[in-house]
Amino acid sequence: MNALSLWIEIPVALLLVAASLLALCGAIGLLRMKDFFQRMHPPALASTLGAWCVALASILYFSTLKSEPVLHAWLIPILLSITVPVTTLLLARTGLFRKRMAGDDVPAEVSSGRTEGKG
Amino acid sequence: MKRLFPAPWLSLALWLLWLLLNLSISPGNLLLGAALGFFAPVLMAPLRPRPIRIRRPGVILRLLLRVGADMVLSNLAVAWGVLNAGRRAPRSAFVKVPLDLRDANGLAALSMICTVIPGTVWSELALDRSVLLLHVFDLDEEAPFIQHFKATYERPLMEIFE
Amino acid sequence: MSALLANAILLSLFIFSLALVLTVVRLFKGPSAQDRVLALDYLYLIAMLMMLVLGIRYASDTYFEAALLIALFGFVGSFALAKFLLRGEVIE
Numbered sequence: 001m002n003a004l005s006l007w008i009e010i011p012v013a014l015l016l017v018a019a020s021l022l023a024l025c026g027a028i029g030l031l032r033m034k035d036f037f038q039r040m041h042p043p044a045l046a047s048t049l050g051a052w053c054v055a056l057a058s059i060l061y062f063s064t065l066k067s068e069p070v071l072h073a074w075l076i077p078i079l080l081s082i083t084v085p086v087t088t089l090l091l092a093r094t095g096l097f098r099k100r101m102a103g104d105d106v107p108a109e110v111s112s113g114r115t116e117g118k119g
Numbered sequence: 120m121k122r123l124f125p126a127p128w129l130s131l132a133l134w135l136l137w138l139l140l141n142l143s144i145s146p147g148n149l150l151l152g153a154a155l156g157f158f159a160p161v162l163m164a165p166l167r168p169r170p171i172r173i174r175r176p177g178v179i180l181r182l183l184l185r186v187g188a189d190m191v192l193s194n195l196a197v198a199w200g201v202l203n204a205g206r207r208a209p210r211s212a213f214v215k216v217p218l219d220l221r222d223a224n225g226l227a228a229l230s231m232i233c234t235v236i237p238g239t240v241w242s243e244l245a246l247d248r249s250v251l252l253l254h255v256f257d258l259d260e261e262a263p264f265i266q267h268f269k270a271t272y273e274r275p276l277m278e279i280f281e
Numbered sequence: 282m283s284a285l286l287a288n289a290i291l292l293s294l295f296i297f298s299l300a301l302v303l304t305v306v307r308l309f310k311g312p313s314a315q316d317r318v319l320a321l322d323y324l325y326l327i328a329m330l331m332m333l334v335l336g337i338r339y340a341s342d343t344y345f346e347a348a349l350l351i352a353l354f355g356f357v358g359s360f361a362l363a364k365f366l367l368r369g370e371v372i373e
Binding site for chain 1: 359
Binding site: 026029033070072109 | 208
């Protein structure tokens with residue numbers, strides 16, 4: 001294992017700390033926001049920029065360590081950008097459906113004529 | 120050629136995915152990945168109702184760069200909004216965006232863009248695909264937001280997919 | 282690995298675990314079921330990022346595969362829970 005130069009270690013360290021701060025920010029938002037739909041936004045901090053930061057740090061670190069491009073960490077943000085929209089979309093619909101059922105103050109159905117639940 | 124490779128881009132992407140997951144470009148892995156890229160789209164073709172036609176690679180590249188830049192900026196904006204919430208509560212609101220985009224693949228791409236950019240959550244799409252209900256984390260004014268959203272994300276997607 | 286990178290990794294792991302604790306608080310507080318699903322999804326996400334950081338710490342590829350698995354399980358789990366809340370059935 002050859003020693004890494006300082007010029008690689010500094011960006012890797014900065015990227016990791018930045019990603020963890022973003023994740024913390026998301027958790028604070030998840031805890032502090034008042035309304036369910038407001039709480040849906042902060043987790044996106046970790047799944048987008050946070051994941052990219054960690055993946056970039058991993059690519060930088062392993063590529064220098066093995067002195068060849070090691071790109072497989074790049075798959076994580078790609079995978080997340082495919083799976084996270086599906087869960088977010090479904091959760092948002094769930095929130096709307098359950099809030100409408102409970103009679104809370106949310107916008108009415110956007111498509112006219114048909115109601116939710118009859119698919 | 121068309122029958123052998125119903126989705127050439129999907130084949131290429133699967134091949135690259137295989138090589139990345141195995142982290143090697145040895146002849147065996149090159150061959151296995153090529154087999155995956157060849158057989159998976161052929162076997163999956165009956166599942167897909169319509170072939171995707173993608174045009175204008177220049178527009179795709181510009182849209183990707185735009186989304187990347189917006190992702191970083193809105194990440195910082197949402198993080199600041201969260202930390203600053205004690206002093207100034209974020210003005211969250213639902214926005215109804217009228218859509219001109221009808222293509223299913225284009226709409227899927229639009230929903231990915233909405234989720235990748237923190238601060239907007241795709242909430243509901245009308246069954247006839249004419250209206251989209253978005254939840255926005257911190258909204259200044261509704262009309263400029265809708266105009267900006269349609270001009271930056273919907274217009275390029277319409278050029279690519281329709 | 283120099284002291285700088287080792288300490289930065291330690292610091293980021295500490296901040297990640299702080300985020301985990303805050304998310305667990307939201308998981309137990311609720312108040313609604315969809316809030317709990319959201320918190321569970323976020324737990325999976327942070328655990329996955331921590332796996333990647335641990336992979337850098339021990340310079341090992343194995344953690345990457347663990348992270349990939351956590352991401353997939355998190356996706357399937359959150360999807361099934363959200364679907365259940367929407368209709369009361371997972372598979373129709």
